[in-house]
Amino acid sequence: MALLSIQNLWVSFGGLVALHGVSMDVEEGRIFSIIGPNGAGKTTIFNCISGIYKPTKGKVIFRDREITGKKSHYSAGMGIARTFQNIELFGHLTTIDNLLLGRHIHMKSGVFSGAFFFGKSFPAAREECHHREVVERIIEFLEIEAYRNSLVSSLPYGIRKLVELGRALAMEPTLLLLDEPTAGMNQEEKRDMMFWIRDIRDDFKVTIIMVEHDMNLVMDVSDEIMALNFGVKLVQGTPEQVRNDPQVLEAYLGRD
Amino acid sequence: MLELKNVEIYYGKIMVVRGLSLKVEEGEIRAILGANGAGKSTTLKTIMGYIEDQPEKGSIWFEEERIDGMKTEKIVPRGIAYVPEGREVFPELTVRENLMMGAYTRKDRDVDTDLVKVFDYFSVIKDRLKQLAGTLSGGEQQMLAIARALMSRPKLMILDEPSLGLSPLLVSEIFEIIRSINRAGTTILLVEQNARKALSIADHAFIMESGRIVLEGSPEKLSENEDVQEFYLGVRQETSVKGYQRYKRKKRWR
Amino acid sequence: MTSRKNNSVIPHALQVDQKNDLFILFFRRREAILPIANLLTWVGKDSETYRCLTMDMKRDYYEDIQLCKTRTALVLTIALFCCLMIIPFLLGDYNIYIVNLIAIHAIVAIGLNILVGYTGQISLGHAGFFAIGAYTSVLLMVKGGVPFPVALLAAGFVSAGFGFLLGLPSLRLEGPYLAIATLGFGMAVTQIISHWDFAGGHMGLAAPKMSIGPFVADTGLEQYAIIMSVAAIMTIAAINLMKTRVGRALVAIRDSEIAAEAMGVNVLKYKTLAFAISAFYTGVGGALMAFALAHISAGSFNLILSITFLAMIIVGGLGSIMGSILGAALLTYLQIKLQVIQEAPIVGPILLDISKRFFTAEGLPNIQSIIIGGIMIGIVIFEPLGMRGIYLRFKRYWRMWPF
Amino acid sequence: MNFFMDLIVGGLAIGACYALIALAMVIIYKTSEVPNFAQGEMAMLATFVAYTMMANYGAGFWTSVIITMVFAFALGALLEICFLRPAEDPGVLGAIVITLGAEMILYGIAGWKWGANQNPFPVPFSEYSGVTISGVVITEINFWTLTVSLAVMLILFLFFRFTKLGTAMKAVQQNPFAAKAMGIPTRRILTFTWGLSSMTGAIAGMLIAPIATLDPNMMLDPMLKGFAGGVLGGLTSLPGAAAGAYLLGIIENLFGGYVSLEFKSVVAFGVIVLILCVKPSGLFVKHYKRKV
């Protein structure tokens, strides 16, 4: 059974149908990309997986469990992490606090243990220290040490993208959804990102689904690609297959 | 037509643009290329009078008239139209109302002929006049934003990243339209990250990095530059990264 | 949460003084500034400036969540505690009463700040929780014979229960819609209590004396001991809480609900939790108020009170425990002192003269609301961080003092 | 049956006053997303000006109304310029605090200038005689209140729908950044908005004052009800907010007439909370959820 399986997914917003019965399977350990023109429904699929939208019809099955229509935090608890197209960071928190929020599902302290600790040996304090250590390693991995204690709203765009990625990694997810990870980056940064995506898959043993416009990156990095157009699945296959598909060329890439 | 002389811009306390000078000649398409945070958008916003008390130094001239320090609502009637980054339409106004707002500063009543003219460029819009702009797709919104800017009959049109977030096919279409607008007599100043596309239609381009113009010239000249090839055009794309040795070794976690 | 300071000492210094401070311009690079900054730092290596400059001097992850991060802070905290111990013996009973009021308001302000400042939810109905706390404790003691500490806790928990209920709709409401819902809640509570004969109706109830075991708080001084201890415990708890998992989740909800949920934060749970915690604090504050006043009546828990609480945290600083306390202190003090503004030297006669000339003499006390309204607006316009912002500015200024 | 109809008429009459306040608040909310808690005091102050014109300077009613409208416009514009413009992006909470502060200041000024005494507010039409339609009385003041509120609503609707300025105001609300790029003077538009809203509120004040008495506390309750009515209908829709306010007036009166007078004014808020749980942006507005 695939790690994530989407079956006949329909989504509509007040009469406007965004997804027309899309199905897809993602095997564990792969990098799976979704491409398609704007408004094709790529982000909508993400939103269905991570529980922001409730599909009108169809199923989302993750690790043999149905998560259709479950709230975001539920799927997060199941091990699905994501980044956002337009960066959704916690602007009034520092980088380290943002990353610590990624550890939220792995932490236990509640109101009372959190409010009353008076030394290192209290469980809340111990837990806090432990997770700070974990986060520290992610900071190292992404090379954002210099920004550890800065408010994220004051960071440059590229760094914020990284922090967001780091925050998703801190969740130690099984499945990572990347929504346009290189949007707004220059070629150099994009290339870095490419390496990182591969490293993340290998080092963290994560399955990655990403939505991306940069064809070069998509073709290079992905194991499998699905092309969408107006909510309809055009084709799914290896980069080569997709690159040469006439429908994809027509709808998306254009013929130069 | 438009000239920036040694402009310095601060954003809060941080200097974003350092001594920028550039010229846009009448009838041309000029493009500013550069990565995120290079100060391109800030420059445009400053030209449009968005940022109060800026530029800190230098001057901006439009048709022999100094326009820095002017309010936006004074600048627009002088013949500059601005298409902001990211499809900034009025989502809950109809397409028609959106277009009417484009003609806000005009005193004459001859708006309808312009509407017809706009439909020549953007046939999609014609059928959707009564639709709310927010219900348009991303590409249509971008077209509407450009159409709206045209409604003020600008002499100079400034576009901020018209290709942002659009599919390759749509990008081509929009750039085609920009070119035809230019041919009809409107001067164009374009800010782009998609260097390849921008260079394909521009008459002259600037490359901006951390608040300075580092290179300028004709597209041909720029395309030959090695740095531009590597960092802006991504020329080596045909060979895959898979075959490359990483030049940076990342630290491993675990 | 004063722990935010270490993020930005350097960038701030650069930003503020960049244009007019030659010194900074010369030494823009961090390494260059280091030795000089060291000299400037008045407590040497243990200061946070030093730590920020050297960045990697962290010895232990616990430091991040420690109550007193530096020795200076520790010393200051101990000094503060000593002050709190000595103060009552220096002040008269009247001033102790004012300090008590301030402490009670500070508890409420902290609670409200947890909801408004940290979680980003608006409430114009906290007078309702205040009333619930006050009535619960008094009714339990008078009608139920429950001892004071239990009644105090019960006041908090009952109030928290109502907070939980009010929190439920908050999942879907925002901005003015939430404001009107909470406002309605506050008004409903007052209205219901005032018609509830068991709770003394409109006339209100007389509160018994606070007592812990054999110790009965008769005088203001004894009340001070109880109120101040409760306030101190609750302040420390709030500081701790905001630094750990729950607090972070609350701030996450404020900054981006969608992202918070994607991180596995159960937004419904944490929003209602924020309401509950906030209501708990307010309820405890209300209970203490009942005993400080010795008599409660529904009419005093009105919309104006809710607005005053809100004003306290705005003036003090949103999202800051210290700000809550400062705001509560300032506004409580002002409200009491502004009543006699016409008796103040110099200012008083001038105002009276103005009143007689352009206004009415008997309307002069209305200047209270003009001044408080003006402070509220002024803070939002000029110092959105509130008094805490002023404090931070002052601190930075102090550091750089010789220059 | 008469009792029921009387309650409905009463509900509509007070609902019309609420509706005017709701409209005034919506005008501002639509353009700048500021829930204006100072609306009531602005109206109260304007009404005091009208009263002073009549009582102290012997001006005629209509002259006073005109002067008051000018004053109201100036007051609204002044508040915007002095209090809201200098605040950079205050957020909803900041905006609420600013308007609450303005409310306190205006309240203080009114108390300082006119004292706490109650004053009668004379109008050239009768508060208690009028026409009787099948046993149900509609007094002159009821009639005028309803007419004026409907007229104001219609004028505002036409203004926003068909004039360039009205469309520009909507544009400023939806996207101030783009509106500026169109050459729309966003700041002046905002100032104008406040003036317009203040005038609408002043009309409400002058219609409420004759049935009650004129004193600084006059508008406390109507303002909250108007706001609540606006929220009930939806703060982003003019007709929606007005309809919500009418509805609120009717609910209140029916509840007072048939269930309980004691909880008459609280029930409104209870109903609102319940309705908002189902329709979070009010009855007549589609709930907007942020996209990611």
Add this chain to the structure above:
Amino acid sequence: MKKRLKLALVLVVLSATLIPAQFGWAADKVRGVTDTEILIGQWGPQTGPAAAWGAVARGTGVFFDLVNEEGGIAGRKIKYFMRDDAYQPSKTKAIAKEFVENLGVFGVASGVGTSTGMAARDYLMENKVPWVGPATGSKHWSDPLQKYLFAVYPRYTDEASLLTQYLVEKLGKKKIAFFYQNDDYGKEGLEGAQNYAKRAGLQLAAEIPVEVTDTDLKSHALKLKESGAEAVILWILPKHAPIILGQAKAIGFEPQWVASSTLSDSHLMYKITKGLWEGVIYANFLNIESPLAKKYLEAQKKFAPNEQYTGIFFLAGFVFVEPMVEGLKRAGKDLTPDTFVKAMETIRNWNDWLGYDCTFTPQDHQGMKSTFISKCGPEGQQIKISDWMTYKGE
């Protein structure tokens, strides 16, 4: 440099506000009494929703000025402190503390509001602060008896019983409705009316409450009309009177209106109801025709020429405190709280004031129990239609 200046400025302003807090009181033999002065305080809402009642406290101020001008009391002048509590009990309590701890007053005069007064009552009693004439007719002032508290305002319960009795016995009304403010004030009135009704074997036709915050009284008026009452007793605030009278008239309901003493300023009521008040019957305990009233109003012109409102509430500020001054005079040179209480308790059937038959005994500290009934004439004149009456219950 600028910043430091600013800081200095802030400090100066702060200390300026601090100064009034500093003038303390040195330990005298008797708190608030020196050879030349007696310190007396009063709170009253000068701001907020109840600010209209602030006139009481200002009236008291003029009265003390008058007393001082006439030579004071036993060689001492009264030093009067007026504080604004905005009708907020927590502030009232703070003011009471300030009076006792900081200013060290001898006694408290009047003070508006029942809930505000209740917040301070026990504290004042514990500290032996004589308190005369709280400005409401609540029964809580004299029941249970408080040693240092003397009530002047006739009880609402008695007043309401009396009015009902008058309606039934003198005017022959059978169906009487009661329209009351839904708080202690209104409810005590209702209780009084019910008491009489029970005794007379009657049933009130309707008991309609109104909330303080209500502005729209249409449904109230309709309910009153439904009850078919011939007379309606109003136990409400002045601001509600014009609304209910107007709404009732609009629906064609014109019973005999009867009002409590709170609405006894007929000129004001006539003005704000735009003439509807004419013909209304109301209770009254302040003899406005007495020559003393004229004298007091002249004193107002002298000491408070800027005062805008000089109606009944203003004079009420005199009447509540008159017994206090009498008590102080009787206590004479040797003034302590206890001698004062003793002196007060010697006042029997005292009539040298605006009120009537003031009597304090060690068992009963309710000083005045009588009211008379007036009718509002054309142009708001007060027409006295009964003598002073005292309600005699079981």
